[in-house]
Amino acid sequence: MSKYEHIRQAAYEANMQLPKLGLVLFTFGNVSAVDRELGVFAIKPSGVPYVDLSPEKMVIVDFDSNIVEGTLRPSSDTKTHAVLYKHWEKIGGIVHTHSTYATAWAQAQRDVPIYGTTHADHNTVDIPCAPPMDDKMIEGNYEYETGFQIMNYLQEKGMSYEEVEMVLVGNHAPFTWGKTADKAVYNSAVLEEVARMAYLTEQIRSDVPRLKDSLIKKHFERKHGPNSYYGQ
Amino acid sequence: MSKYEHIRQAAYEANMQLPKLGLVLFTFGNVSAVDRELGVFAIKPSGVPYVDLSPEKMVIVDFDSNIVEGTLRPSSDTKTHAVLYKHWEKIGGIVHTHSTYATAWAQAQRDVPIYGTTHADHNTVDIPCAPPMDDKMIEGNYEYETGFQIMNYLQEKGMSYEEVEMVLVGNHAPFTWGKTADKAVYNSAVLEEVARMAYLTEQIRSDVPRLKDSLIKKHFERKHGPNSYYGQ
Amino acid sequence: MSKYEHIRQAAYEANMQLPKLGLVLFTFGNVSAVDRELGVFAIKPSGVPYVDLSPEKMVIVDFDSNIVEGTLRPSSDTKTHAVLYKHWEKIGGIVHTHSTYATAWAQAQRDVPIYGTTHADHNTVDIPCAPPMDDKMIEGNYEYETGFQIMNYLQEKGMSYEEVEMVLVGNHAPFTWGKTADKAVYNSAVLEEVARMAYLTEQIRSDVPRLKDSLIKKHFERKHGPNSYYGQ
Amino acid sequence: MSKYEHIRQAAYEANMQLPKLGLVLFTFGNVSAVDRELGVFAIKPSGVPYVDLSPEKMVIVDFDSNIVEGTLRPSSDTKTHAVLYKHWEKIGGIVHTHSTYATAWAQAQRDVPIYGTTHADHNTVDIPCAPPMDDKMIEGNYEYETGFQIMNYLQEKGMSYEEVEMVLVGNHAPFTWGKTADKAVYNSAVLEEVARMAYLTEQIRSDVPRLKDSLIKKHFERKHGPNSYYGQ
Numbered sequence: 001m002s003k004y005e006h007i008r009q010a011a012y013e014a015n016m017q018l019p020k021l022g023l024v025l026f027t028f029g030n031v032s033a034v035d036r037e038l039g040v041f042a043i044k045p046s047g048v049p050y051v052d053l054s055p056e057k058m059v060i061v062d063f064d065s066n067i068v069e070g071t072l073r074p075s076s077d078t079k080t081h082a083v084l085y086k087h088w089e090k091i092g093g094i095v096h097t098h099s100t101y102a103t104a105w106a107q108a109q110r111d112v113p114i115y116g117t118t119h120a121d122h123n124t125v126d127i128p129c130a131p132p133m134d135d136k137m138i139e140g141n142y143e144y145e146t147g148f149q150i151m152n153y154l155q156e157k158g159m160s161y162e163e164v165e166m167v168l169v170g171n172h173a174p175f176t177w178g179k180t181a182d183k184a185v186y187n188s189a190v191l192e193e194v195a196r197m198a199y200l201t202e203q204i205r206s207d208v209p210r211l212k213d214s215l216i217k218k219h220f221e222r223k224h225g226p227n228s229y230y231g232q
Numbered sequence: 233m234s235k236y237e238h239i240r241q242a243a244y245e246a247n248m249q250l251p252k253l254g255l256v257l258f259t260f261g262n263v264s265a266v267d268r269e270l271g272v273f274a275i276k277p278s279g280v281p282y283v284d285l286s287p288e289k290m291v292i293v294d295f296d297s298n299i300v301e302g303t304l305r306p307s308s309d310t311k312t313h314a315v316l317y318k319h320w321e322k323i324g325g326i327v328h329t330h331s332t333y334a335t336a337w338a339q340a341q342r343d344v345p346i347y348g349t350t351h352a353d354h355n356t357v358d359i360p361c362a363p364p365m366d367d368k369m370i371e372g373n374y375e376y377e378t379g380f381q382i383m384n385y386l387q388e389k390g391m392s393y394e395e396v397e398m399v400l401v402g403n404h405a406p407f408t409w410g411k412t413a414d415k416a417v418y419n420s421a422v423l424e425e426v427a428r429m430a431y432l433t434e435q436i437r438s439d440v441p442r443l444k445d446s447l448i449k450k451h452f453e454r455k456h457g458p459n460s461y462y463g464q
Numbered sequence: 465m466s467k468y469e470h471i472r473q474a475a476y477e478a479n480m481q482l483p484k485l486g487l488v489l490f491t492f493g494n495v496s497a498v499d500r501e502l503g504v505f506a507i508k509p510s511g512v513p514y515v516d517l518s519p520e521k522m523v524i525v526d527f528d529s530n531i532v533e534g535t536l537r538p539s540s541d542t543k544t545h546a547v548l549y550k551h552w553e554k555i556g557g558i559v560h561t562h563s564t565y566a567t568a569w570a571q572a573q574r575d576v577p578i579y580g581t582t583h584a585d586h587n588t589v590d591i592p593c594a595p596p597m598d599d600k601m602i603e604g605n606y607e608y609e610t611g612f613q614i615m616n617y618l619q620e621k622g623m624s625y626e627e628v629e630m631v632l633v634g635n636h637a638p639f640t641w642g643k644t645a646d647k648a649v650y651n652s653a654v655l656e657e658v659a660r661m662a663y664l665t666e667q668i669r670s671d672v673p674r675l676k677d678s679l680i681k682k683h684f685e686r687k688h689g690p691n692s693y694y695g696q
Numbered sequence: 697m698s699k700y701e702h703i704r705q706a707a708y709e710a711n712m713q714l715p716k717l718g719l720v721l722f723t724f725g726n727v728s729a730v731d732r733e734l735g736v737f738a739i740k741p742s743g744v745p746y747v748d749l750s751p752e753k754m755v756i757v758d759f760d761s762n763i764v765e766g767t768l769r770p771s772s773d774t775k776t777h778a779v780l781y782k783h784w785e786k787i788g789g790i791v792h793t794h795s796t797y798a799t800a801w802a803q804a805q806r807d808v809p810i811y812g813t814t815h816a817d818h819n820t821v822d823i824p825c826a827p828p829m830d831d832k833m834i835e836g837n838y839e840y841e842t843g844f845q846i847m848n849y850l851q852e853k854g855m856s857y858e859e860v861e862m863v864l865v866g867n868h869a870p871f872t873w874g875k876t877a878d879k880a881v882y883n884s885a886v887l888e889e890v891a892r893m894a895y896l897t898e899q900i901r902s903d904v905p906r907l908k909d910s911l912i913k914k915h916f917e918r919k920h921g922p923n924s925y926y927g928q
Contacts, residue, residue, distance in 0.1 A: 025889050026882065028814065047927030076918055076926045098814045100889070104896035107812035108904050116339035117404045118260065118330045135910040142914055171907055172813045186258065193257050193332070199900055200336035204431055208340050211403055214367040218374055222308055230308045231279030348571040349636045350492065350562045418490065425489050425564070432568035436663055440572050443635055446599040450606055454540055462540045463511030580803035581868045582724065582794045650722065657721050657796070664800035668895055672804050675867055678831040682838055686772055694772045695743030 004042060004060045004069060007033045010093070011042035012055040014181035018097060019050050021189045029097035030075040032061075033181035034085050036092075039063060041085055045072035065144075076143065083147025084177065088161045093181030095188045098173040101195035102188075105129065106168040112194060114211045115201045119194045120219035121230075126210075127191065128157055129168040150175060166191045236274060236292045236301060239265045242325070243274035244287040246413035250329060251282045253421045261329035262307040264293075265413035266317050268324075271295060273317055277304035297376075308375065315379025316409065320393045325413030327420045330405040333427035334420075337361065338400040344426060346443045347433045351426045352451035353462075354397075358442075359423065360389055361400040382407060398423045468506060468524045468533060471497045474557070475506035476519040478645035482561060483514050485653045493561035494539040496525075497645035498549050500556075503527060505549055509536035529608075540607065547611025548641065552625045557645030559652045562637040565659035566652075569593065570632040576658060578675045579665045583658045584683035585694075586629075590674075591655065592621055593632040614639060630655045700738060700756045700765060703729045706789070707738035708751040710877035714793060715746045717885045725793035726771040728757075729877035730781050732788075735759060737781055741768035761840075772839065779843025780873065784857045789877030791884045794869040797891035798884075801825065802864040808890060810907045811897045815890045816915035817926075818861075822906075823887065824853055825864040846871060862887045 002008070010033035018024045018031065027050070032043035042058040059070035063086040065079045075081070081094045105112050105127075112127040114120060119127075130153035132138075137145040150167050154160075165187045166176040176187035201208055223230040234240070242265035250256045250263065259282070264275035274290040291302035295318040297311045307313070313326045337344050337359075344359040346352060351359075362385035364370075369377040382399050386392075397419045398408040408419035433440055455462040466472070474497035482488045482495065491514070496507035506522040523534035527550040529543045539545075545558045569576050569591075576591040578584060583591075594617035596602075601609040614631050618624075629651045630640040640651035665672055687694040698704070706729035714720045714727065723746070728739035738754040755766035759782040761775045771777070777790045801808050801823075808823040810816060815823075826849035828834075833841040846863050850856075861883045862872040872883035897904055919926040 025885060045928065046925075073925070073928055100893060101896065103812060103814060104893050104900055107893060107897040108901035110901055115403070116335060118335060132908065132911060135908075138910040138914050142918075171811070171911055189257060197332060197336050197339060199896065200333065200431065201339040203435065203899065204336055205340035205342055212364065212367075214370040215364060215403055218370050222374075229278075229305070232277065232305055347635070348567060350567060421489060429564060429568050429571060432565065432663065433571040435667065436568055437572035437574055444596065444599075446602040447596060447635055450602050454606075461510075461537070464509065464537055579867070580799060582799060653721060661796060661800050661803060664797065664895065665803040667899065668800055669804035669806055676828065676831075678834040679828060679867055682834050686838075693742075693769070696741065696769055 002069065003038065004035070004040065005055070007035045007040070007042040008055040008058040008060075010181050011044065011058045012053060014093060014095070014185050015044050015053060016050060017182075017185045018095075018188075021185070023097045023099040023188055023192060024050070025098070029095070029099075030077055031093065031095045031181050031185060032075075032081045033093050034091070036089070040068050041081060043074050043078055043081060045070070046075050048072065077146075079141070079143035080147045080150075080175070083144055084150065087147075087151055088177070090162060090179070091177045091184075092179045093184035094175065094177045095181075095184040096173065096175050097188055099188065099192040101199060102168060102174040102191050104199070105195050106170060106173050109170040112168070112198050114216060115198050115208060116211060117215060117219045118197060120211060120216045121223050122187070122190050122194070122220075123164060123166070124216050124220045125157075125159060125164060127166055127168065127194065128153060128159065128164065129170050132170045132172075146172075234301065235270065236267070236272065237287070239267050239272070239274040240287040240290040240292075242413050243276065243290045244285060246325060246327070246417050247276050247285060248282060249414075249417045250327075250420075253417070255329045255331040255420055255424060256282070257330070261327070261331075262309055263325065263327045263413050263417060264307075264313045265325050266323070268321075272300050273313060275306050275310055275313060277302070278307050280304065309378075311373070311375035312379045312382075312407070315376055316382065316407075319379075319383055320409070322394060322411070323409045324411045325416035326407065326409045327413075327416040328405065328407050329420055331420065331424040333431055334400060334406040334423050336431070337427050338402060338405050341402040344400070344430050346448060347430050347440060348443060349447060349451045350429060352443055352448045353455050354419070354422050354426070354452075355395075356448050356452045357389075357391060357396060359398055359400065359426065360385060360391065360396065361402050364402045364404075378404075466533065467502065468499070468504065469519070471499050471504070471506040472519040472522040472524075474645050475508065475522045476517060478557060478559070478649050479508050479517060480514060481646075481649045482559075482652075485649070487561045487563040487652055487656060488514070489562070493559070493563075494541055495557065495559045495645050495649060496539075496545045497557050498555070500553075504532050505545060507538050507542055507545060509534070510539050512536065541610075543605070543607035544611045544614075544639070547608055548614065551611075551615055552641070554626060554643070555641045555648075556643045557648035558639065558641045559645075559648040560637065560639050561652055563652065563656040565663060566632060566638040566655050568663070569659050570634060570637050573634040576632070576662050578680060579662050579672060580675060581679060581683045582661060584675055584680045585687050586651070586654050586658070586684075587627075588680050588684045589621075589623060589628060591630055591632065591658065592617060592623065592628065593634050596634045596636075610636075698765065699734065700731070700736065701751070703731050703736070703738040704751040704754040704756075706877050707740065707754045708749060710789060710791070710881050711740050711749060712746060713878075713881045714791075714884075717881070719793045719795040719884055719888060720746070721794070725791070725795075726773055727789065727791045727877050727881060728771075728777045729789045730787070732785075736764050737777060739770050739774055739777060741766070742771050744768065773842075775837070775839035776843045776846075776871070779840055780846065783843075783847055784873070786858060786875070787873045787880075788875045789880035790871065790873045791877075791880040792869065792871050793884055795884065795888040797895060798864060798870040798888050800895070801891050802866060802869050805866040808864070808894050810912065811894055811904060812907060813911060813915045814893060816907055816912045817919050818883070818886050818890070818916075819859075820912050820916045821853075821855060821860060823862055823864065823890065824849060824855065824860065825866050828866045828868075842868075
């Protein structure tokens, strides 16, 4: 049995959640799961339909994007995953999708404003939308640079990847992450729903104000931090 | 067998309706069912996925939010349920969800205007949206105060909880109630559909007028009151 | 065996199509099927969930709304069905729903403009929206008057019920009909989709023109009339 | 066994994908699959519900729209398929649907602007919307002329059918094609999703700019051309 079996299984199961949650059409998405001690992650093979996936088909890749084990070509977004794993030492899983509402906000190149407690339960800030890269970066090592674009934008905004586990890449689509691949998938579904609600909120009232600070603080602390009281 | 078995079962079955009706993502919702004689209610445990629920996992709580029986932590919204049961003596069940369209109206801090007979079949008034609480209440006993915010707003509007069985809490999401937990769930689904239709109606015609009084009266009386003739 | 078995069965099967086609929430809809020789129709009982329906539960009613056979109370909209059967001698089935998009147009009190061939395949005109009745009619024999409101509006518009098999009742919801109950259900689903497309079309382009006459004529004649060449 | 069995099977399977992908209501769509050596294609029979289809029911037609084998009447859009097969020698399958969002753009008579990488992964241009035909063409051999309207518009725009595999016909609905019937179905689903995202993007930001050239080029080349690195 391969020593990568556990991350293959974790990546497989997390990938299979994407179509169930309505977050992908065809193969427009991928999940990876990392093993920090081994310094590798398991990721979906490129362009393989979800119904044809199995744990064995996950590709094992190191943080410099070298294939360590596996016969299939890994996701075309592999370098973005590798960069984020290399620099963000506490994340255990990454998800990329083209989910409809989150992608529409990315195409509009707008942060998703925080309008309610559904958003505040998960983030204290507007969901950041990194601007499209400059043409040199796009023409160069594109997926590798995408990782840096994400990291640099969070840093510029003064946000920690441990607190903000989701981002839109302008003109492209969302990336989410978390301590596990499952949590990263959860974050993708939350982002999609929050993006949908924010869209509807603006349609219902064009001059809608952002959520006030006291509610942002209260709801985030209900679910997170030392005095949280949500869950078991 | 526990003397709370019947409300555990009622709360369980009502909770399981929420995902079937498309009203919740993950664990973003909860239902409770009360026993007035015993002075307790059964409520969903906090953060437990619907697929993992069973009647035994429901938590028994009294009207001062003390846990009476159960090993799991009850819903983080338990105090809101307790306050409403304590003061509204004729309700038998309460539902809280973050259903998409109702939540979008709550985020927009707007009452849902009565535009048609689907709405009038269930309410003679715009569905009220209570304003967000002031910061002191939010920072204090938040969920407990949410119950009072709901009650005070209905009172301010001159509405009876026996006639209006649904409310939006501004910036947050809907609460509904009813004589049974099942009826409260029914009201949540009706509210979501009415909220969706009102949104679409305003998109189709920006200057749409409210429903006229004669139609409001007629449709409500078809389903309610001494001369109702809907149902068996 | 009852001599009404065939219309009970037809009404039952047609009613069961409504939830499958996504046209009803809970019991917000009803279908009837007529026997012209016997002068009666079978209609859904009022307020009975679709999962609890059976052919035996359909109620047999004559064209003056008298119950002829059946132990349950018929749909609260029975008088509207009776009036239409009485005056429109060639229809075999009637459907009433509160389907989301059609109802939104009814609430907006707007005809659904003909914007494309999906619409023209079924109608050569904008789908008419009858204005709400005056208060006297509403306070009086409401469902009975609803039937006349529909008939009078079609007449006023110069439309034949044999050509236009669908209408919106302003502030209320759609009614459709056809030579059979099945065809009436088909028309309800078509109306809902056409209403949804028209809504989206106006969002995508606010000054969108109506479909031109040559396309209206061509598409309608493809499916209808002496030279139709659609279907088997 | 018929020498057309393979295209009957291919057309059948591709047709059955349409309802699964949510691209058709009732019978509002059709797929065909060609055999270039035999000079014929298999196409859905007209107006037959998808649940009643079988490979044997597919109709075999030549490029001049003559029925070669089959007892059922072929799709009313058969002449459009025949014209495209005759003139576009490298396509293997054609799909026509009235999918909701793509049809709404067609009704609005607008090209679908390229706003993001989901679009650029499949096309480097706005998805073209051919104008409605002039009245003479509509009154004449309508479906035959529809084929020429599509071809002429692509030519006028300087687009190759090998690069752009989808088009909207103004006031009508989408047509897509590809090297196989399966690929043509894939293109229909992609078009519907891209049309939906573009609609949402404009709602979220009314002055949204088109995608910049460097991103268009990068994403298209990831999936297509000599240096593509997507898929296996």
